[in-house]
Amino acid sequence: MTDVKLVAQAMGELDEDRVMAALTEFVASSPNEAEALSVVNACQQGMIVIGELFEKGEYFVGDLIYAGELMAKAIDMIKPVLKGTGSSKVGKIVLGTVQGDIHDIGKNIFKSLVESAGFEVYDLGTDTPPERFVDKVREVKADIVGMSGVLNLATTAMKETIDRLAAAGLRDDIKVIIGGNPVNGEVCKHVGADAFSTNAAQGVKICQGWVK
Amino acid sequence: MTEQTLFTYPEGWNELLAALDFLPEEQRNGFLQGLLQTLLF
Amino acid sequence: MSDPASLMRERVQLYKDAARHKKTSRVLNVANMWNWIVYDSGYKLSEALFDYGKMEDALFKFQEKYQFDYYNDYGIRNPLRVQSALGHTDYIVNDEANALNIQDINYMEPEDYDDILENYFKFLWTKYMPRKYPQANSSESKAMMLNACQEFAQFGQYVGNINQQFVVKYGVPPALGFGTPAFVVFYEILFNFIRGIRGLSIDIRQRPEKVKAVCDALRTVSIGPGPTFAAFKAASQHGTDMNRGPDLFMVFLGHTILSKKQFEVYYWPYLKEVFDFTEQYDKILHIFAEGENSRLYDFYKEAPKGHVVIHLEMDDMFRAKKELGDTVCLCGGMPVDLLYHGTRQENIDYAKRLIDELAADGGFMFSQNKMVSYPNDCKAENLKAVNDFVRGYTL
DSSP: OOOHHHHHHHHHTTOHHHHHHHHHHHHHTOOOHHHHHHHHHHHHHHHHHHHHHHHTTSSOHHHHHHHHHHHHHHHHHHHHHHTTOOOOOSEEEEEEEBTTOOOOHHHHHHHHHHHHTTEEEEEOOSSBOHHHHHHHHHHHTOSEEEEEOSSTTHHHHHHHHHHHHHHTTOGGGOEEEEESTTOOHHHHHHHTOSEEESSHHHHHHHHHHHHO | OOTTOSOOTTHHHHHHHHHOTTSOHHHHHHHHHHHHHHHTO | OOSHHHHHHHHHHHHHHHHTTOOOSSOOEEEOBOTHHHHHHTOOHHHHHHOHHHHHHHHHHHHHHHOOSEESOSSOSOOHHHHHTTTOOSEEEETTTTEEEEOOOOOOOTTHHHHHHHOHHHHIIIIIHHHHOGGGSSTTHHHHHHHHHHHHHHHHHHHHHHHHHHHHHHOOOOOTTTSSOEEEEHHHHIIIIISHHHHHHHHHHHOHHHHHHHHHHHOEEESSSSOOHHHHHHTOOSSOOTTSSOSEEEEEOGGGGOOHHHHHHHTHHHHHHHHHHHHHTTOOEEEEEOSOOGGGHHHHTTSOTTSEEEEESSSOHHHHHHHHTTTOEEEEEEOHHHHHHSOHHHHHHHHHHHHHHHSTTSOEEEEESSOBOSGGGOOHHHHHHHHHHHHHOOO
8 A cells, every 4th residue: 555645745845756656556456445545645645744844935936836836737648547536625616827827837836736736727828818707607606716827917807807707696606816916005906806826826725715 | 951051160161261352351251250259048 | 428339338437337336426217118119119929029120110210219327128028039940939929919928838747847957959859849830840841940040140140239239329328128138047947938837837836856956956047148157247247337337137037936845845945046146256146036025034134235136017116216226226216007007297296206215325227117019008198208207317
């Protein structure tokens, strides 16, 4: 049986060779689904460690980008064993880079961390028109909307999107978090979001607080 | 596929240098390097 | 003292004095103004970026209205005409939003590090060019390259001319970024142009020795056309140039993804060489450092006093002054949020506070905290009020 603690530790240390070696061995051992879930959980534990090391300044943005890549690779490897049934999700997030902006690195970092924290993420990609946010929130009955942008003009699109959510009668049932270079307390108030963060790990904590 | 492309080295590079006849010979290599540095943007 | 020649002398002297932490009679106002200049002129971005005459007209009108002391750029940063001659540019021009967008790029494979090590220009020619400019990788390649050469020559003329015009017409010394010998550590070339943010983040974890090897080999290079830092140094005379503000310029962009430890490996050894040069040759270096930089202050503190100016983009300037003010001359501070959302009086009050607290003992240049690009980065009446205030405020 694969040592889940070692998987978590190797993930936290961003040691790809050790993570992949452990997972290769694990998949070859014909594990059952409960075992597969425990390994997924171990990978998620590793991502939490990564978030903590980021907050301490030990890791920085490039490390988070790499962590997202590594996590995706690990999950791809375990997927066949999971056979489609996943663990129960703690909440649903509709996520996207807002209209007029095509930067997605920050959004993708947040996505990989928040998925690891157990959220179901509906990623609308980049340059997302306000109505796509509205349609998706309605379709999946989302708990949270996450909007990302790097350009200063993104804040205008964030406001527009929140206004549309309100006009559609959806605003009161959801929480809205904005992230990226141009956001701060002033911008958050101005666009009408519930919270802001320029730090993906911090953003995940805010979302966790909302679904408790 | 793209047999006639200029992007071979040193053949294509030298072929383009030879065609830069609006410049003195000793300036051509620096000019082409400067162009490549600008094409990075 | 309003004729261009006197203004030019005054502005050069003020720059040298501020950099050397001397008290000055007033504070310099440095334009961190980019595509907003085009927006303010009424031209469409797509027009001005492809027409040097229109770009020049926009810049002249802008200077006559706002009267900055220095510029970072005169519309040179995005030489779209040169790239477009080869049928491609990474930039997407959006006139409606006055935005120039770029996606993360990647024009190299992990195994290409060895090729870069062997011969950088050969790599650019045989691998980078066909990947980035596929339309030019055809039987048309020679004709297209010759066309690009013509565009490049015209671009060079524009750069020389616009810098000269600002000196002659307005007494504004050459642009800090693209009128001054400008350099980046080679890591920045990988980050911005060749390997991209994602690719480089992976390489730093998966093949750090390869990344380090090319950084060691190429060290510090020109951004845009120009010699390497080593060649520039070899041709340098002792003493600062009295025809310009800084003697050399560096831009920090890719440091925004590096931890302190990684900065020490991929950045610091090469930056240290430039710092040492400025002290040894009595030169002044102007750095534009994007993002928030406080985790890197231990390195910035190593700058030789009186030789380095750092424009900090998103840092708390009052904290930066406490931590770096003894050695580094700071530049920046005026928040674009305030320039757009604030009232005229709030803007003037904040500008006054910046100057009172940061410039009282010298070592400060006033500028906007972010690259002013989009319509909602700034309101014209606020910018005008701030600039009139800064120009008239004596210390």
